[in-house]
Amino acid sequence: YDAKRNDLLVVAYEPERHSDPRGLLAMVGELRRAITTGELKVHYQPQLHTGFQDDRTTPSGVVTGETRNGLLAGAEALVRWQHPRLGLLMPGQFLPLAESHGLMDAITREVLTQAVAQQSRWRSVGRDIRVSVNLSAGTLLDRSLPKTVEALLDEYQVPATSLVLEITETALLREPERSVSVVKALMVLGIQVSIDDFGTGYSSLTQLRQLPVSELKLDRSFTADLLVDPRAAAIVANTIALAHDLHLRVVAEGVEDEPTLAALAHLSCDETQGYLHSRPLPAADFDDWLRRYELVRVPGSCAVASEL
Numbered sequence: 129y130d131a132k133r134n135d136l137l138v139v140a141y142e143p144e145r146h147s148d149p150r151g152l153l154a155m156v157g158e159l160r161r162a163i164t165t166g167e168l169k170v171h172y173q174p175q176l177h178t179g180f181q182d183d184r185t186t187p188s189g190v191v192t193g194e195t196r197n198g199l200l201a202g203a204e205a206l207v208r209w210q211h212p213r214l215g216l217l218m219p220g221q222f223l224p225l226a227e228s229h230g231l232m233d234a235i236t237r238e239v240l241t242q243a244v245a246q247q248s249r250w251r252s253v254g255r256d257i258r259v260s261v262n263l264s265a266g267t268l269l270d271r272s273l274p275k276t277v278e279a280l281l282d283e284y285q286v287p288a289t290s291l292v293l294e295i296t297e298t299a300l301l302r303e304p305e306r307s308v309s310v311v312k313a314l315m316v317l318g319i320q321v322s323i324d325d326f327g328t329g330y331s332s333l334t335q336l337r338q339l340p341v342s343e344l345k346l347d348r349s350f351t352a353d354l355l356v357d358p359r360a361a362a363i364v365a366n367t368i369a370l371a372h373d374l375h376l377r378v379v380a381e382g383v384e385d386e387p388t389l390a391a392l393a394h395l396s397c398d399e400t401q402g403y404l405h406s407r408p409l410p411a412a413d414f415d416d417w418l419r420r421y422e423l424v425r426v427p428g429s430c431a432v433a434s435e436l
């Protein structure tokens with residue numbers, strides 16, 4: 129485990145290396161157990177208001193460029209597996225296995241529970257932090273999901289409006305009628321829905337017409353090429369304009385440098401998320417990051433991680 133890069137050097141799950149079905153089955157068993165023994169950890173990555181030249185109205189209220197610029201807007205919950213032998217595993221190393229072995233619903237429930245419990249701890253110290261949780265395609269077919277989430281929010285006394293559920297365009301395609309009805313039931317509760325990795329899936333515009341979502345997340349591939357590829361820049365600029373016409377906020381993911389942040393601010397992108405601000409962190413480290421960030425943040429600008 130390379131702590132500095134927050135990256136695992138060994139790959140835990142490689143289909144070709146795991147041609148041994150017993151090794152694979154053992155891993156599935158370990159994962160099934162991990163869900164119930166607290167080995168799944170949720171990390172949080174900050175999303176910051178970008179700030180605008182002028183004040184505008186978004187679904188979350190009036191955004192004042194002067195005062196909200198750089199302020200914390202929310203956090204994305206990202207799951208990790210603290211494996212007893214292999215160390216900290218990233219989602220790409222175990223979620224495919226969970227998908228193919230019917231463990232995604234259980235993992236989603238665990239992540240949702242940890243995230244909402246954390247929101248309630250933040251609320252108890254006076255912080256109402258919006259949290260985004262990722263849903264996988266299969267989860268959207270579970271008709272009991274809205275009831276489960278409603279019960280969870282009720283148990284922890286967290287308002288539905290502070291929870292965002294991220295779905296992908298592709299997830300809605302498997303069984304469109306059923307998944308759209310589950311998403312609508314979540315929206316009726318007041319939960320916000322976000323389209324993740326926007327632009328990389330299929331029939332994005334049809335989804336936007338069908339579902340009154342709150343947020344679009346611009347895929348990292350567009351953010352990363354914003355300054356070097358005029359075609360990526362044109363897509364980003366016009367996606368932001370389209371989203372604003374539909375009264376949606378836009379979050380750019382994968383923001384790694386200041387010139388990209390400045391370009392996104394120039395294009396009126398509402399919020400940014402990425403290594404420039406912070407990597408995803410355990411809740412305690414997130415709290416430390418936030419305290420230091422708030423100390424150094426210059427009103428009217430986004431402070432960068434190097435200043436911390």
Ligand code: C2E
Binds near residue numbers: 382404
């Ligand atoms: P995503 O939802 O698009 O999450 C963003 C990913 O980009 C995260 O990877 C995050 O760590 C990474 N990232 C953030 N900022 C930067 C940056 O500036 N540069 C680069 N290169 N990467 C950045 P992570 O945590 O490995 O998660 C990967 C994917 O796994 C997520 O993509 C999401 O689709 C899925 N995932 C993560 N947690 C969950 C979960 O609890 N449930 C479900 N169903 N899926 C999850």
Ligand code: MG
Binds near residue numbers: 204294
């Ligand atoms: Mg996401």
Ligand code: MG
Binds near residue numbers: 347381
């Ligand atoms: Mg994403």
Ligand code: MG
Binds near residue numbers: 325347348381
């Ligand atoms: Mg992504």
